[in-house]
Amino acid sequence: MEYYEKFTEILExxxxxxxxxxxxxxxxxxxTDVVGLYTEILTPALNGMACSLKDKxxxxxxxHVRTAIVRTVVECCYPYVLEQLxxxxxxxxxxxxxLCPPQEHHDLGARMVADxxxxxxxxxxxxxxxxxxxDFIGAVDIIAPDxxxxxxxxxxxxxxxxxxxxxxRKKAPSNTRIIIGGSAFVANSENISKIxxxxxxxxxxxxxxxxxxxxxGRE
Amino acid sequence: MNNILELKNINKIYGxxxxxxxxxxxxxxxxxxxxxxxxxxxxxxxxxxLNIMGTLDKPSSGEVIINGINIARMTxxxxxxxxxxxxxxxxxxxxxxxxxTALENVLLxxxxxxxxxxxxxxxxxxxxxxxxxxxxxxxxxxxxxxGGQQQRTAIARxxxxxxxxxxxxxxxxxxxxxxxxxxxxxxxxxxxxxxTTFIIITHDRHIAEKADRIIEITDGKINLDIKxx
Amino acid sequence: MKLxxxxxxxxxxxxxxxxxxxxxxxxxxxSVQIFIGSLIQGLQNxxxxxxxxxxxQITITASADNELLEDYTxxxxxxxxxxxxxxxxxxxxxxPAFLESGGASxxxxxxxxxxxxxxxxxxxxxxxxxxxxxxxxxxxxxGTAIKDxxxxxxxxxxxxxxxxxxxxxxxxxxxxDFKVAALNxxxxxxxxxxxxxxxxxxxxxxxxxxxxxxxxxxxxxxxxENLRERLDNQGLRITDWKGQNEQLLSGLQGQSISSxxxxxxxxxxxxxxxxxxxxxxxxxxxxQIGILKAMGIKSRQASLIFLSEGLMLGVFGALxxxxxxxxxxxxxxAFALNPDGTPVIALxxxxxxxxxxxxxxxxxxLIAAMIPARxxxxxDPIDIIRNN
Numbered sequence: 001m002e003y004y005e006k007f008t009e010i011l012e013x014x015x016x017x018x019x020x021x022x023x024x025x026x027x028x029x030x031x032t033d034v035v036g037l038y039t040e041i042l043t044p045a046l047n048g049m050a051c052s053l054k055d056k057x058x059x060x061x062x063x064h065v066r067t068a069i070v071r072t073v074v075e076c077c078y079p080y081v082l083e084q085l086x087x088x089x090x091x092x093x094x095x096x097x098x099l100c101p102p103q104e105h106h107d108l109g110a111r112m113v114a115d116x117x118x119x120x121x122x123x124x125x126x127x128x129x130x131x132x133x134x135d136f137i138g139a140v141d142i143i144a145p146d147x148x149x150x151x152x153x154x155x156x157x158x159x160x161x162x163x164x165x166x167x168x169r170k171k172a173p174s175n176t177r178i179i180i181g182g183s184a185f186v187a188n189s190e191n192i193s194k195i196x197x198x199x200x201x202x203x204x205x206x207x208x209x210x211x212x213x214x215x216x217g218r219e
Numbered sequence: 220m221n222n223i224l225e226l227k228n229i230n231k232i233y234g235x236x237x238x239x240x241x242x243x244x245x246x247x248x249x250x251x252x253x254x255x256x257x258x259x260x261x262x263x264x265x266x267x268x269l270n271i272m273g274t275l276d277k278p279s280s281g282e283v284i285i286n287g288i289n290i291a292r293m294t295x296x297x298x299x300x301x302x303x304x305x306x307x308x309x310x311x312x313x314x315x316x317x318x319x320t321a322l323e324n325v326l327l328x329x330x331x332x333x334x335x336x337x338x339x340x341x342x343x344x345x346x347x348x349x350x351x352x353x354x355x356x357x358x359x360x361x362x363x364x365x366g367g368q369q370q371r372t373a374i375a376r377x378x379x380x381x382x383x384x385x386x387x388x389x390x391x392x393x394x395x396x397x398x399x400x401x402x403x404x405x406x407x408x409x410x411x412x413x414x415t416t417f418i419i420i421t422h423d424r425h426i427a428e429k430a431d432r433i434i435e436i437t438d439g440k441i442n443l444d445i446k447x448x
Numbered sequence: 449m450k451l452x453x454x455x456x457x458x459x460x461x462x463x464x465x466x467x468x469x470x471x472x473x474x475x476x477x478x479s480v481q482i483f484i485g486s487l488i489q490g491l492q493n494x495x496x497x498x499x500x501x502x503x504x505q506i507t508i509t510a511s512a513d514n515e516l517l518e519d520y521t522x523x524x525x526x527x528x529x530x531x532x533x534x535x536x537x538x539x540x541x542x543x544p545a546f547l548e549s550g551g552a553s554x555x556x557x558x559x560x561x562x563x564x565x566x567x568x569x570x571x572x573x574x575x576x577x578x579x580x581x582x583x584x585x586x587x588x589x590x591g592t593a594i595k596d597x598x599x600x601x602x603x604x605x606x607x608x609x610x611x612x613x614x615x616x617x618x619x620x621x622x623x624x625d626f627k628v629a630a631l632n633x634x635x636x637x638x639x640x641x642x643x644x645x646x647x648x649x650x651x652x653x654x655x656x657x658x659x660x661x662x663x664x665x666x667x668x669x670x671x672x673e674n675l676r677e678r679l680d681n682q683g684l685r686i687t688d689w690k691g692q693n694e695q696l697l698s699g700l701q702g703q704s705i706s707s708x709x710x711x712x713x714x715x716x717x718x719x720x721x722x723x724x725x726x727x728x729x730x731x732x733x734x735x736q737i738g739i740l741k742a743m744g745i746k747s748r749q750a751s752l753i754f755l756s757e758g759l760m761l762g763v764f765g766a767l768x769x770x771x772x773x774x775x776x777x778x779x780x781x782a783f784a785l786n787p788d789g790t791p792v793i794a795l796x797x798x799x800x801x802x803x804x805x806x807x808x809x810x811x812x813x814l815i816a817a818m819i820p821a822r823x824x825x826x827x828d829p830i831d832i833i834r835n836n
């Protein structure tokens with residue numbers, strides 16, 4: 001846990017160089033792995049960003065700066081994702097599309113989940129935030145992913161997600177599995193049942209068990 | 220949490236020869252002190268739903284229960300009293316009386332019940348006008364105010380009798396984004412300060428996403444009902 | 449109530465021009481009503497006045513012809529005791545005679561009056577053109593017609609020849625002009641004592657003449673009837689002016705009815721006007737009523753708004769109408785003149801008639817306001833809210 005506190009400290013100083021160097025040092029010295037970094041350090045750091053300032057506008061600004069630093073850190077981790085994949089001798093079994101619904105701007109969680117899929121042997125395409133709705137629906141039968149993972153942070157976007165899932169059911173190949181996740185469902189688990197998804201995922205373990213079914217079938 | 224407002228099996232059908240079902244078996248309950256938004260496309264029946272909640276319109280069938288009492292059992296005068304004391308309305312088109320000044324408009328709901336305005340009440344009205352940022356124009360004629368000012372006056376008017384419920388139909392529907400933000404913050408502030416229950420129809424996602432609960436109405440039915448927490 | 453009233457006031461003030469036009473409309477209706485009413489009443493009054501103003505309205509005589517009244521002071525006291533409506537009462541002794549002067553002669557009526565009492569009925573002081581009312585026995589006052597006919601002057605003497613052929617010489621003390629040729633040419637006025645002496649009659653009179661208060665003029669028959677009961681004397685005959693002027697009466701009645709008809713139709717048109725105008729204002733204000741109802745105003749309060757409007761329009765309309773009506777009447781009397789400069793019809797202000805006209809106008813406005821009041825009470829706020 002000491003790494004989390006140290007990282008938070010660096011983040012509060014908004015020191016990007018130090019943050020990247022600190023994380024890369026953790027990974028290269030095997031003090032933690034990618035999943036551990038995402039789960040125990042980066043995610044809590046993002047969720048725990050407290051702002052004691054009275055002026056809410058400065059708070060929002062600080063949040064954006066810190067999120068940008070974490071984003072750089074996550075991107076820098078990709079070589080370690082590949083390294084871990086090689087070490088595990090995992091083959092690529094399938095294809096996943098990871099996205100956020102239109103108007104959803106909180107995409108870092110989805111970005112991390114894309115790496116989880118890769119670690120589980122699924123080739124993940126991270127489409128990013130604010131996915132153009134019609135373009136994605138139009139292309140989904142050509143892409144033919146095994147999994148579509150949708151990350152929702154703002155609970156308002158549950159509305160469009162519900163519609164997105166309903167449209168995917170009509171357009172996507174029948175074996176495409178739909179997974180939902182994100183803080184909108186963490187805050188109120190009742191909201192999960194409101195969407196006709198196949199799976200709800202919160203942790204790396206959830207992704208692992210969801211993908212393992214496909215993995216066993218294709219091995 | 221107790222429910223301040225409940226709707227049971229609400230149906231609303233317009234027309235006698237060609238029947239149009241505007242609301243289809245709506246069941247909803249609202250917790251006291253909650254901040255709710257209702258979204259839906261135009262013609263989805265959301266305004267009708269709000270008018271039924273506000274006792275302005277009557278359902279074709281079903282029950283409206285306010286504070287545990289079925290309003291079907293109330294007389295017309297009792298309904299007027301409920302609207303006067305327990306419910307505050309904010310409409311898209313502010314609906315101020317052009318014959319009165321801003322402050323007089325704010326005081327109207329009080330005067331409907333009590334006749335004369337006491338000094339304390341006048342001060343309270345001025346206080347609400349200050350709360351909505353209009354203390355400088357209280358004596359302006361309502362027609363000589365901007366749309367945003369009129370809407371904020373209408374909000375102050377909705378507050379004057381300390382209602383338990385405020386029903387708002389597109390309160391920021393014809394306002395610019397700055398005024399929208401001001402009014403949303405104002406409503407949220409009132410919700411926290413006085414524990415007033417808010418039910419707001421909006422097509423503005425910035426307002427809807429800040430509510431505790433979003434209800435989506437599609438073709439007269441509840442398509443989605445989600446809570447933030 | 450207070451709220452409804454103040455909302456009504458605001459509604460009226462919000463469109464001042466429209467309000468003024470409505471008030472003027474009501475005012476003109478009321479003023480026509482007052483003008484016509486006052487004119488006709490003035491006309492009737494002057495007619496009644498010139499006919500019976502300077503004559504006896506109720507007369508007591510002996511029931512048998514040529515009989516005289518003996519205990520007339522007691523009779524007069526009894527008549528007066530009956531009530532307040534008899535304002536003037538005067539005994540008179542009438543006898544026919546021949547007047548002779550310078551060889552010519554004519555018949556006259558010698559009328560013996562009590563100067564003070566008769567003044568109330570005949571207003572001699574106003575009509576005496578020369579000299580004075582006879583003071584002593586043997587003095588008479590003659591009409592201007594006789595004066596001109598015989599070329600008489602004050603202090604001239606004339607002879608009166610009575611029915612029993614006696615000749616009494618009298619001194620002329622004055623002349624009068626009642627503006628009625630028949631009187632000026634036939635009356636020979638003297639005191640009761642003088643008349644009694646001329647005709648050798650004891651303390652008796654031929655009649656007791658009375659006038660009633662002007663407001664009671666048309667009740668003279670009822671007063672006479674009461675008097676008849678009170679005096680309860682078979683030997684007396686009591687007559688009143690109405691019984692003797694039936695043609696005048698029916699003329700007056702016809703006028704009253706036609707004036708009433710005009711007033712009723714003026715009022716109906718005023719009511720219809722107000723009703724339609726108020727119906728339009730409730731349409732104009734339906735949005736406001738809808739908002740007020742959404743805010744919880746009760747149907748009763750909503751109707752009171754329009755009743756208050758009707759009341760205010762009625763009151764101000766009536767006041768305007770009274771002002772215009774009196775102005776019209778005054779200018780009519782100022783500009784419509786006889787050749788001699790007197791008004792054709794004297795200005796007649798009957799304050800109770802004007803008050804009643806005003807009150808009827810207010811009442812009419814209230815009734816007219818019922819229609820929009822009902823409509824606003826039935827207005828459903830949802831219709832306003834739904835249609836923006």
